[in-house]
Amino acid sequence: MSHYYEEMEESFRNSFEPAPGPVAEAKIRPWEKTQLVGKGVPRVDGYERVSGAAQYTADIVLPDMLYAAILRCPHAHAMVKSIDTSAAEKMPGVLAVLSGKSPGADLPWYGGKAAQSKLFDTHCRHEGEEVAAVAALTPYQAADALRAIRVEYETLPFVLDPAAMQPSAPKLYEGGNAVGEPRIVKRGDVAQGFAEADVVLEETFYTSVQMHATMEAHGSVAKWDGDKLTLWDSTQGVYDGVLFGAARALNMPFNKIRVICKYMGGGFGAKLEVGKYSIIAALLARKTGRPVKAMLPREDTFLCTGNRPEARMTLKAGVKKDGTLTALQLTNLSTPGAYASGTSVGYQVAELYKCPNVLVSESGYYSNAGRARPFRAPGFPSGNWCLEQMMDMLAVKLGMDPVELRLKNFTEVSQTRQVPYTSTGLKECLLQGAKAFGWQEARAAKKSDGPVRRGFGMAAGMWSGGNGSPPYTAEVRLFVDGGITIKTGAMDIGTGTKTVACMVAAEELGVPLESVRIENADTAVTPYGQSSGGSMTLPGLIPAVRKGAWLVKQQLLAWGAEALGVPAEDVELKGNAIGSRSAPDKKKPLEELLRANGVMDVIGIGNRDPNPPKKAINPFGAHFAEVEVNTRTGEVRVVRLLGANESGRVINQKTFHNQVFGGMTQCLGFALTEKRVLDRQTGKMVNANLHDYKVPTALDVPVQHQVVAVDPQDTECNLVGCKGLGEPAHIPTASAIANAIYDAVGVRPTHGPMEPKTILELLAKKKRG
Amino acid sequence: MMKPFAYLKAKTPAEALAALNSKGARIHAGGTDLLGCLHDHLFTVDKVVSISGIKEWSGMTGRPDGGLKIGCLTTIASIAASAVLKEKYAVLAQAASEVASPQLREQGTIGGNLCQRPRCWYYRGDFPCARKGGETCFAVEGENQNHAIFSNGPCFFVHPSDTAVALSALQARLTVAGPAGTRTVPIESFFLAPEKAIDRENVLEPAEILTEIHLPAPAAGARSSYRKIRSRQSWDFALTSVALWLQVDKGMVSQARCWLGGVAPAPWRAAAAEKLLAGKKLNAALAASAGQAAAEGAVPMRDNAYKVEMVKGAVEESLLRLLA
Known part of the structure; x- marks a missing residue:
């Protein structure tokens, strides 16, 4: 895991030393030919999801269950002077009211050494901070009770922008508003690099705050059985996120808390940690002796569950006439909001292209706004926005094709780590993507000079994660009738993990996909799996699944060889029996074989092996866009998108395509419509709802949307050869669209999102000269 | 807390009007705006009067003078789909087809669309703005990229209705029923500028209801169009919209009506553009000039000069398309 991502996930992911792999691992060879892996397979839980049978956290209803509602601070910056809950407590249906003074609710939360905040902190540093909570018989009674709680606030001056760095600015913390020291990444000597360059360009870029806007809101259902707590939680991590976080908050042993999340309605990074709502639900449930459900209203999810922070980036680039990069220098100033979180965007500047001289300097300031959280490739769409528009600017200046310029600076060696990639499909993504898109023909075609202009653009990208690493455990269990059940604590947050796990187990054991079932994400019964983040679930979990299945097979072959009197290589699993390949009449029912060995099932425990030493494992991609820009109205229509992505082995064509479509669509929103708007007069968010905060609709996504799946045949990265895809599929789309807009109308949209307003302002500026 | 309220499903116009004639009564037709307003605590109700079952107020019928009567409960979807409207009053069918999203068009009514409350994010949000009895319009110094470029204040919301702009270009007349009987209001006089009333957007008194919309008979040589510009292609209000109605005789524009949406607290008549177009043969230069004229008098705020x-651009484009 890269240090960039580690930093972003700072507090809730435990770090483990990789366990040494068992001796058996050496014998697992890459598949030579596959029966199932590589095909397009519908999701194993597709029926449940479309029929409504799948139970999401929001669907959980328990006998005697109460509903929680959380009172939030309406001010950008305030001190709670007093809370009067007496009227709320007397309201019909209200069974409990909770505030920071309630027994057991005085819990530490964000922060740590420098400044320690609390579950209900009297110092509210942004709109929406938790002040109190109630539990009532109905959600309506709970919401009504909130309005009866009387809170006296002392409002404080607030700060939202880089003025926070001024000494006179309102302070969020006694130590000031700077978020630590500037983070520097340095390689070579940029001054020398710029001196060697034939062309040096510098530009300032800005990307707005993007909200996760998950379809399922954040929430948790808590139920106590004696001293044991069960949490049904809409989370990306039943272990790292909710179990470990809740155990720490409630000071409970891990085995006394059971966290379940079978189906997830979207996280994108905003559900990597235990939420205040989960703990509030648990405290209210303990207080009332009844299960409590705390699903956040949509508005609250916009205020308090995270966002992709803004980025103010200045990038200077030097290049020789032949396109060779000589130096890249980036500064970034950003804010994580009121509490620490990652804001770094510089990784690709230092890593994507061969460049001997790099200087990245990034700093952050606290502001009175909702806290940033990891958001699908944290920092990467923003960093890509400046790097890949700069590459486009350089290509224009040099009179070089943008694809050609990128190929010129292609590298097979990680620039920041100085070790080779196990595989890099960047070159193939550029070449195959350009070919499938018809790039050269499109760029060569004569441009209309009418009011509606067409343009073509592209951008490349990579992701710092996508490698996957220990620890992960997959339990693969063979029943005597030949059926297989996989158990893992890993998540399927909508990406298709479960389907891919079943495919890999079926492949390894040579059984039909229908024979494989998976049970996941239940800390009481499934072994440990990391949170789904960093595009690491597939490359982390799936090798462990293969290994578990392989171990089951080894055991069967050994017992089978003994029972049938043939060599192990000759034994095969055939339905509910084992048999000899060479002598088909030699066979034995599984039940008989297993009973003879004192068991009724065979269990393989697959642990994730360490990654190869001195190698970099990263996924790559190149995205292409065709747009129409109406110069009269500023409207941008994305008419065509193509995503060429390389993430190691393509296990399931269908879920691969799905991920690329989804990632590009979400980045299309980042490109064109999505931004958090804070009122400068009050510091309050004005668009905290799904109407004013504009995620793309079906009509905004181009009908012509193509995926090119590049498979580099990586046999080194892990036992299956796969890398992660969810995030790399999301990274270069906005930059490709921006470059296409430049191609269409000759204005450079440096500030996102590219609303009609943005385009009209740029065109007006160009007209003025 | 949400105040408890009574609910009545009226079966006849008389029953609905009687029920509405009490303090704190509100009409419930499609409910797509009412429920949001209640959810956002914009106002409270004592009685919700459902009128959705009143057959007399639904559907379209021809008028003796060749015009058309549209009942207030006619859904936006059926207006968008109407062959008669598409042929004779294209601007209205087109405007309806651009309203909100398919689900909302199925549920929402034309009466409700005309009478919906402002969508200003300060009005809908947790801000004590002037329209809610506060002292200030937050948009003036605040986040005003979506706000009005034509308003005398003290409130700068933009009227959210697409169909209102189209009906203005068609010179519709509206029937209003109330305790004192019915009256007819030209749509031009229906909407109230904020300087006239800060707490409501039209002339309806509390116990009154907009029951019918009357369109004049289609004029010979008339053609019309609606163009809506928004941030995304569905479920979005207009940043700017243009309702055009032109009467063309032998290539000459004999009469022009040009109304704008998304730029003012009521549909905005671009009178200078209309005047410029009348009596002229349309060409690219005239279309561009008409566009310039349409923006005359605009007073943009910090973030909405793009409008x-x-x-x-939208007026120029609409003119060229309509006469292409």
């Missing part, structure tokens, strides 16, 4: 350009 001035948008108005010019």
Whole structure:
């Protein structure tokens, strides 16, 4: 895991030393030919999801269950002077009211050494901070009770922008508003690099705050059985996120808390940690002796569950006439909001292209706004926005094709780590993507000079994660009738993990996909799996699944060889029996074989092996866009998108395509419509709802949307050869669209999102000269 | 807390009007706006009067003078799909087809669309703005990229209705029923500028209801169009919209009506553009000039000057398309 991502996930992911792999691992060879892996397979839980049978956290209803509602601070910056809950407590249906003074609710939360905040902190540093909570018989009674709680606030001056760095600015913390020291990444000597360059360009870029806007809101259902707590939680991590976080908050042993999340309605990074709502639900449930459900209203999810922070980036680039990069220098100033979180965007500047001289300097300031959280490739769409528009600017200046310029600076060696990639499909993504898109023909075609202009653009990208690493455990269990059940604590947050796990187990054991079932994400019964983040679930979990299945097979072959009197290589699993390949009449029912060995099932425990030493494992991609820009109205229509992505082995064509479509669509929103708007007069968010905060609709996504799946045949990265895809599929789309807009109308949209307003302002500026 | 309220499903116009004639009564037709307003605590109700079952107020019928009567409960979807409207009053069918999203068009009614409350994010949000009895319009110094470029204040919301702009270009007349009987209001006089009333957007008194919309008979040589510009392609209100109605005789524009949406607290008549077009043969230069004229008098705020350009471009484009 890269240090960039580690930093972003700072507090809730435990770090483990990789366990040494068992001796058996050496014998697992890459598949030579596959029966199932590589095909397009519908999701194993597709029926449940479309029929409504799948139970999401929001669907959980328990006998005697109460509903929680959380009172939030309406001010950008305030001190709670007093809370009067007496009227709320007397309201019909209200069974409990909770505030920071309630027994057991005085819990530490964000922060740590420098400044320690609390579950209900009297110092509210942004709109929406938790002040109190109630539990009532109905959600309506709970919401009504909130309005009866009387809170006296002392409002404080607030700060939202880089003025926070001024000494006179309102302070969020006694130590000031700077978020630590500037983070520097340095390689070579940029001054020398710029001196060697034939062309040096510098530009300032800005990307707005993007909200996760998950379809399922954040929430948790808590139920106590004696001293044991069960949490049904809409989370990306039943272990790292909710179990470990809740155990720490409630000071409970891990085995006394059971966290379940079978189906997830979207996280994108905003559900990597235990939420205040989960703990509030648990405290209210303990207080009332009844299960409590705390699903956040949509508005609250916009205020308090995270966002992709803004980025103010200045990038200077030097290049020789032949396109060779000589130096890249980036500064970034950003804010994580009121509490620490990652804001770094510089990784690709230092890593994507061969460049001997790099200087990245990034700093952050606290502001009175909702806290940033990891958001699908944290920092990467923003960093890509400046790097890949700069590459486009350089290509224009040099009179070089943008694809050609990128190929010129292609590298097979990680620039920041100085070790080779196990595989890099960047070159193939550029070449195959350009070919499938018809790039050269499109760029060569004569441009209309009418009011509606067409343009073509592209951008490349990579992701710092996508490698996957220990620890992960997959339990693969063979029943005597030949059926297989996989158990893992890993998540399927909508990406298709479960389907891919079943495919890999079926492949390894040579059984039909229908024979494989998976049970996941239940800390009481499934072994440990990391949170789904960093595009690491597939490359982390799936090798462990293969290994578990392989171990089951080894055991069967050994017992089978003994029972049938043939060599192990000759034994095969055939339905509910084992048999000899060479002598088909030699066979034995599984039940008989297993009973003879004192068991009724065979269990393989697959642990994730360490990654190869001195190698970099990263996924790559190149995205292409065709747009129409109406110069009269500023409207941008994305008419065509193509995503060429390389993430190691393509296990399931269908879920691969799905991920690329989804990632590009979400980045299309980042490109064109999505931004958090804070009122400068009050510091309050004005668009905290799904109407004013504009995620793309079906009509905004181009009908012509193509995926090119590049498979580099990586046999080194892990036992299956796969890398992660969810995030790399999301990274270069906005930059490709921006470059296409430049191609269409000759204005450079440096500030996102590219609303009609943005385009009209740029065109007006160009007209003025 | 949400105040408890009574609910009545009226079966006849008389029953509905009687029920509405009490303090704190509100009409419930499609409910797509009412429920949101209640959820956002914009106002409270004592009685919700459902009128959705009143057959007399639904559907379209021809008028003796060749015009058309549209009942207030006619859904936006059926207006968008109407062959008669598409042929004779294209601007209205087109405007309806651009309203909100398919689900909302199925549920929402034309009466409700005309009478919906402002969508200003300060009005809908947790801000004590002037329209809610507060002292200030937050948009003036605040986040005003979506706000009005034509308003005398003290409130700068933009009227959210697409169909209102289209009906203005068609010179519709509205029937209003109330305790004192019915009256007819030209749509031009229906909407109230904020300087006239800060707490409501039209002339309806509390116990009154907009029951019918009357369109004049289609004029010979008339053609019309609606163009809506928004941030995304569905479920979005207009940043700027243009309702055009032209009467063309032998290539000459004999009469022009040009109304704008998304730029003012009521549909905005671009009178200078209309005047410029009348009596002239349309060409590219005239279309561009008409666009310029349409933006005359605009007073943009810090973040919405782009709307001035948008108005010019949208009017120019609409003219050229309508006469192409």
